[in-house]
Amino acid sequence: MKVIFLEDTDSTNAEALRRWHHFPPDARHPFAIVADIQTAGRGRENRPWESPRGGLWFSLAWPMTQPASDYQAAPLVAGATLARHLEREFDLHPLLKWPNDIHVGGRKIAGILCQAETVKEGSVLIVGIGLNCNYSAAVLGKNLRHPATSLYDETGKATDLKRLAEDLAKSLGEALALYEHDGLAPWVRHLNEHLAYRDERITCEGADGAGTLEGRVEGVDKEGCLLLLVNGRIKHIRQGEITTISNV
């Protein structure tokens, strides 16, 4: 897959989308954009994403061959792919905080932002990944929603970002092709074995638009919903955000 390296951009997700629109419809193939620095990196709900030099700021543009609703679990596919990579190449033990974060040792090392855009000429899925790499997370702002870490903090070594981006583009391309063919099934076991807060009590905000739910994390189903045990009944939550965690 083609990987385009830039010195800086506002957001690699936004840049990937702009470039996608510039291609004639018959020339739209998957590609990835990587920037050394993002000046306006974004997380979910348009939250600012700190993107200093030394991080991996990466977005993959993927032509959607199926309705956008079939790509709901794409952040989990991307998360599982990145987590496997961190396990194999860096000997880390990453966990997925449903639905879009990767944690190592209880700290956030990466965030994922997927955006689907449907246009008449052909729809695109943008899979954005931000991974803290060649700096200590101590350089990041003090008001993060969750404590952060970086590859450098975890391994004490510098990472070759170009190689990492190329490897990730390849494995993510393979993963998305498999996901289109087989759905989430090939990842469900891995996701459940690597799920942060499993068997712990959490609060889930914005749970399918139904406000805040408190319950115990039981796993993820084959559609990527979070399984939360609330008052003795399992709820399948499609959208939401895990906020507070208590072990009681």
Ligand code: BT5
């Ligand atoms: C995310 O959002 O975790 C998704 C982040 C996706 C970033 C990538 S970078 C490449 C591509 N281009 C973009 O513009 N975005 C994608 P969310 O779950 O909403 O988390 C956002 C929150 O994480 C912020 O409000 C901060 O508290 C915190 N945060 C910001 N920068 C961080 C960093 N570098 N490391 C850890 N936490 C950070």
